[in-house]
Amino acid sequence: xxxxxxxxxxxxxxxxxxxxxxxxxxxxxxxxxxxxxxxxxxxxxxxxxxxxxxxxxxxxxxxxxxxxxxxxxxxxxxxxxxxxxxxxxxxxxxxxxxxxxxxxxxxxxxxxxxxxxxxxxxxxxxxxxxxxxxxxxxxxxxxxxxxxxxxxxxxxxxxxxxxxxxxxxxxxxxxxxxxxxxxxxxxxx
Numbered sequence: 772x773x774x775x776x777x778x779x780x781x782x783x784x785x786x787x788x789x790x791x792x793x794x795x796x797x798x799x800x801x802x803x804x805x806x807x808x809x810x811x812x813x814x815x816x817x818x819x820x821x822x823x824x825x826x827x828x829x830x831x832x833x834x835x836x837x838x839x840x841x842x843x844x845x846x847x848x849x850x851x852x853x854x855x856x857x858x859x860x861x862x863x864x865x866x867x868x869x870x871x872x873x874x875x876x877x878x879x880x881x882x883x884x885x886x887x888x889x890x891x892x893x894x895x896x897x898x899x900x901x902x903x904x905x906x907x908x909x910x911x912x913x914x915x916x917x918x919x920x921x922x923x924x925x926x927x928x929x930x931x932x933x934x935x936x937x938x939x940x941x942x943x944x945x946x947x948x949x950x951x952x953x954x955x956x957x958x959x960x
Contacts, residue, residue, distance in 0.1 A: 780845050782838065782855065783818035790837055796825075797832035799902050802880035803940040805837075807904055810852070810882040810948045813839040814957065821914070821952035822882050824852035826860035826869065829876040829900065835869075836860035843958050853881055853889035857896050869897030878902060882945045883910050884938065887919025894932045901929065902937045904945030913949040915959035 789812060796802045802825065809823025820840030828835055838855030842848060856879065861867055869877045878900040879885075884907045885893060893901065907918040922928055926936050 778847070780841060780847060780850055780855065780858070782841065782859075783813070783816065783844075785812065785816055785818070786837060786839070790834075792834065794834055795832045796827055796834060797830070799878075799880070799937060799940055801832065802827055802878065803882075803902060803904050803945075805834075806852075806880045806882045807941060807945050807948060809837060809839050810945070811951070814948060814952045814955065819844055819850075820852075820916075820957065821948045822852040824856040824879065824881040826856050826898070827878045827880065829878055835877070836863055842960060848960075849888065851886065851889050853879065853885050854892065857892060861896075866897075868895065870899070871897060876900065882948065883907070884918070885921075886910075886916075887921050890921050890925060893929065893934065899933055900935050900937070902940055904939070904941045905949060906938065906942070909942070909946050910949060913946060914953050914957075 806823040806825050810821050813819045814821050822840040825837045826835040836856050836859035838852040840852045841850040866872055877898045879898045881903040883905040884903050910916050910918055
């Protein structure tokens, strides 16, 4: 067996046709509408799990990168929507930390509360604002996903690192996508 020395992860082909890369999303509501749309399309097109995420530059709302869950199609346990968005945003900006090159502010929008892995990576991304729709208890209640151990005081832990949190934006709509995934017998891992 030959040792593998590189990896390539990709988003589904439909992303480019469905998402206007030059669009601006100034409000939190617009950002969450986008990531829920990504999650729904990912389920409807059978290209991954029921999660969408995106990174935006603030205050303009410039879209930097999007991500959808690609764990099963890419055979990669870390190919969560948030992780894909982090990696693609860093690649686009040419930095390992989004705010490394100056005082720019960035928002991570996610269709669901970040799981233990995506939460763990957040402090090192350079994101200053986290917004999301469904809560982790919604994900676990409506699907067979295990969101992993996140500290009870996760919100204050992020605040200590300069990351603000806003949750429950279009929560019901995000829960509908989770229910759709479960109803279509999507794979949970």
